[in-house]
Amino acid sequence: MEYRRLGSSGMYVSEISYGNWITHGSQVEADAAVKCVRTAYDLGITTFDTADVYAATKAESVLGRALKGIKRESYELFTKVYWPTGSGKNDRGLSRKHIIESCNASLKRLNTDHIDLYQMHRFDYETPLEESLSAFDDLIRAGKVHYIGFSEWNAKQIADALRIQDAKGYTRFVSSQPQYSALWRVIETEVVPLSKREGIGQIVWSPMAQGVLTGKYLPGKKPPVGSRATDKKSGADMISRWMRDDVLSAVQNLAPIARDLDLTMGQLSIAWVLQNSNVSSAIMGATKPAQVKENVKASGVKLSADVMHAIDKALGNIPTTDPKETKSPNPRA
Secondary structure, three states: OOEEEOOOOOOEEEOEEEEOOOOEOOOEOHHHHHHHHHHHHHOOOOEEEOOOOHHHHHHHHHHHHHOOOOOHHHOEEEEEEOOOOOOOOOOOOOOHHHHHHHHHHHHHHHOOOOEEEEEEOOOOOOOOHHHHHHHHHHHHHOOOEEEEEEOOOOHHHHHHHHHHHHHHOOOOOOEEOOEOOOOEOOOOOOHHHHHHHHOOEEEEEOOOHHHHHHOOOOOOOOOOOOOHHHOHHHOHHHHHHHOOHHHHHHHHOOHHHHHHOOOOHHHHHHHHHHOOOOEEEEEEOOOOHHHHHHHHHHOOOOOOHHHHHHHHHHHOOOOEOOHHHOOOOOOOO
């Protein structure tokens, strides 16, 4: 495993991190989840990402139990706030009330006294941005949070927040958590250049495009039984955008490239996002330890310019690149 600095901060993260968005508390039983986390840690993954909303708060609890007994200073723990975590009118969004209450609840579920990186899970159009940033800064000053970031913000939203942080003397963002893969490149034209200038590192989710880039979904064939594309609890709606024959055919063009490099298609897809120097870490999920063991082999892989060009040629005009695709749905709708 190799390690990278998180943006311009002094904290290092494993360049492949372990995330439990869909798996823990829903798709995978607790003891299997613990085995995956322990395997990840044993293989050098020190960065673990979750969120209060995952599996209706259960994912944080499972991760907290899985990390119990491991020296706290030896890993980096990330979580997020924004989406509804209850039925109350204030159990969502980025109000000061919800941020502070949600942070305290996350600390209890994760069985820790601090969060290494606390992230705004989306942009809140209803709460004044300064209110949200002030609450995050207070959590840092209270010692409950070490660093702060955001997920799925566009360039204007990021720039607006940085201006407020600088004007008020608040602690600055060091991370962005966007979706990023060879099929979904919407951060490249605006978010990445801004982030490079401002010392913000990307912690990218879905580097394998919900599993599409593993090549297991074939054009003209039904999805494998038990796969994400067949399970509504496992993100079937999100993966549906790629379940088209033209996309799946283009993805199969990557198979010979992976073979020539002695990589699986999944390893190739993770290695591809890690070639972007602004990416601090790529998040992977797993339902079994064998998947963790396979995916970590993408760490340290260097792809030549010729290989990167061959990947672009293989995918053609299939990848989505429009920065306007970065959106924050209203959690109160």
